Amino acid sequence: MSDLSKRSTIYFEPSIHQALKVKAAATQHSISELVDEAIRLLMSEDQEDLAAFSDREDEKEISYEALLNDLKKHGKI
Secondary structure: OOOOOOOOOOOOOHHHHHHHHHHHHHHOOOHHHHHHHHHHHHHHHHHHHHHHHHHOOOOOOOOHHHHHHHHHHOOOO
C-alpha cells in the first residue's frame, strides 16, 4: 500500500472476518489489501453501470404493462 493510505475501522460479521483471514493467509495478502481490491472492483462496476445508463438515456421508455402486452402479442408469454 502507498504511503498515502488512510486508516479506517471496519466491522465484519465473525464468519466473514474468519473467511477474510483464511483468504488473506492463502493468498499472502493482508485483509486490508483484500478489502481495498474489493472496493475498487465495486466502484469500477458502478462506473460501468453509470456509463451504460448514460449510453441508453435516449432510448424510448416502455411501461411494464406495455412490455407484457408486447411479449404476449409476439407469443413469448
